[in-house]
Amino acid sequence: MNCPQCGATIHNDVLFCPECGARIRSSGQPASATPPLQVLQSRYELRRRLGSGGMGAVYLATDRRLTTAQWAVKEMSDTSITSPLERQQAQEAFRQEAELLARLNHPYLPRVTDHFEENGRNYLVMEFVPGENLRDYANRVGLPRPLHEVLRWTAQICEVLAYLHAQQPPIIFRDLKPTNVMITPDGTIKLVDFGIARLFKPGKERDTQAFGTPGYSAPEQYGRGQTDPRSDVYSLGVLIHHLLTGHDPSTTPFRLPPVNQLNPSVPPYIAAAIARATDNDPAKRFASVIELQQALFGSSNLVNRQASPPPVAQAARVEAMAAASAVRMASTGMATASLWIGIISAVLMVIALGMVGLDPIFDSDDILAGLGFLLAMVAALFAFISGILSLIALVSPNTAQTVHGRRDAAIGFAASAGAYLLCCVLGLVIAQLGG
Numbered sequence: 244m245n246c247p248q249c250g251a252t253i254h255n256d257v258l259f260c261p262e263c264g265a266r267i268r269s270s271g272q273p274a275s276a277t278p279p280l281q282v283l284q285s286r287y288e289l290r291r292r293l294g295s296g297g298m299g300a301v302y303l304a305t306d307r308r309l310t311t312a313q314w315a316v317k318e319m320s321d322t323s324i325t326s327p328l329e330r331q332q333a334q335e336a337f338r339q340e341a342e343l344l345a346r347l348n349h350p351y352l353p354r355v356t357d358h359f360e361e362n363g364r365n366y367l368v369m370e371f372v373p374g375e376n377l378r379d380y381a382n383r384v385g386l387p388r389p390l391h392e393v394l395r396w397t398a399q400i401c402e403v404l405a406y407l408h409a410q411q412p413p414i415i416f417r418d419l420k421p422t423n424v425m426i427t428p429d430g431t432i433k434l435v436d437f438g439i440a441r442l443f444k445p446g447k448e449r450d451t452q453a454f455g456t457p458g459y460s461a462p463e464q465y466g467r468g469q470t471d472p473r474s475d476v477y478s479l480g481v482l483i484h485h486l487l488t489g490h491d492p493s494t495t496p497f498r499l500p501p502v503n504q505l506n507p508s509v510p511p512y513i514a515a516a517i518a519r520a521t522d523n524d525p526a527k528r529f530a531s532v533i534e535l536q537q538a539l540f541g542s543s544n545l546v547n548r549q550a551s552p553p554p555v556a557q558a559a560r561v562e563a564m565a566a567a568s569a570v571r572m573a574s575t576g577m578a579t580a581s582l583w584i585g586i587i588s589a590v591l592m593v594i595a596l597g598m599v600g601l602d603p604i605f606d607s608d609d610i611l612a613g614l615g616f617l618l619a620m621v622a623a624l625f626a627f628i629s630g631i632l633s634l635i636a637l638v639s640p641n642t643a644q645t646v647h648g649r650r651d652a653a654i655g656f657a658a659s660a661g662a663y664l665l666c667c668v669l670g671l672v673i674a675q676l677g678g
């Protein structure tokens with residue numbers, strides 16, 4: 244059967260459409276056949292809660308006017324608001340979020356289409372992003388994630404952050420964390436939740452409010468100084484660290500263990516970039532997301548600060564850089580060593596076999612055979628070393644991330660095995676000559 248909301252092919256027994264998240268009853272009827280949780284503006288029918296966090300709940304909504312459309316409607320929570328001043332501040336933050344998002348246009352941000360107040364609550368209507376947030380994804384598939392996957396998301400997050408930071412005045416996202424990053428079914432990301440994104444006004448000495456999430460927020464977000472793009476660099480560094488190691492940063496705020504201590508397969512240049520991005524001192528971090536991007540993907544000027552929405556071709560280029568970066572090393576040292584030592588051992592063994600075989604022809608009083616035997620011993624030692632190295636290289640995750648690592652290690656192993664085979668032949672020849 245097909246999902247009545249998005250048309251995707253789905254199994255008869257699913258409760259929710261895996262593509263668009265619409266509720267499908269076990270009878271196969273769409274959720275829209277059931278009464279909505281609430282109707283807003285006589286138009287938006289709230290169907291189910293998509294999630295909730297610090298600022299409010301987000302619902303999946305169908306549209307009475309555009310019957311095929313579905314939206315994510317964000318409602319501002321008032322449960323934690325105690326004073327009228329706080330309520331006013333929260334409403335202002337929400338209104339800012341709406342206006343901020345409405346004028347942005349980027350493939351990695353949901354489009355905002357409407358905002359309104361109803362029954363004393365504020366609502367934001369935005370593009371529904373299918374998929375799941377990074378926290379749910381990570382809980383489902385487990386951490387750490389493979390380097391190429393993390394780098395693909397990182398390239399996209401760098402791009403959208405660079406776009407936000409290039410706005411005049413710059414927009415600092417300020418709350419980059421797994422629940423605010425959506426992973427769509429086609430593998431692209433979208434940043435959600437501008438609840439605390441604010442316009443950065445240069446010259447303002449320090450922010451008056453502490454924002455953010457323990458572990459993910461930079462130290463300066465705790466009221467010690469003005470936040471600027473480097474605060475987002477920090478949170479992105481923490482996010483990459485979390486995804487590559489599985490270490491929950493909220494357990495050790497501002498004290499992240501070195502990436503390589505937890506995941507030795509991460510290439511040193513990535514580990515060094517993460518360490519620099521997450522330095523507690525903003526002055527020691529990358530000055531911009533573009534600098535971090537260059538450290539990770541080795542390209543200059545990938546994102547033009549002046550550019551408004553970056554073209555999709557550029558996004559594809561950044562993606563390609565991410566993929567290339569994940570496999571930028573042709574092979575590991577161990578795989579290469581096993582390859583060459585294995586080849587040398589096989590060649591030496593062939594020469595040794597030749598010397599022993601030629602000894603009776605040249606009648607050298609066993610001198611040639613003796614030298615051949617000694618050479619065979621050296622070759623056997625080399626074959627042993629190559630065999631060990633190739634086995635270690637074959638099981639090492641580092642090798643899997645290189646282009647030719649596995650191939651080199653396999654050739655190394657085959658060469659050392661071939662050398663041992665020749666060694667057996669040589670033993671037979673010597674036995675026959677002795678006989």
Ligand SMILES: Nc1ncnc2c1ncn2[C@@H]1O[C@H](COP(=O)(O)OP(=O)(O)O)[C@@H](O)[C@H]1O
Pocket residue numbers: 293294295296297298299300301315317353369370371372373375376422423425435436437438
């Ligand atoms: N546009 C959207 N499309 C689909 N799901 C969304 C959308 N926006 C938010 N969500 C879901 O709702 C959750 C909470 O939304 P968010 O905007 O982060 O609210 P909060 O301010 O409460 O943290 C997100 O983690 C995500 O799972």
Ligand SMILES: [Mg+2]
Pocket residue numbers: 296297422423435436
């Ligand atoms: Mg959130």
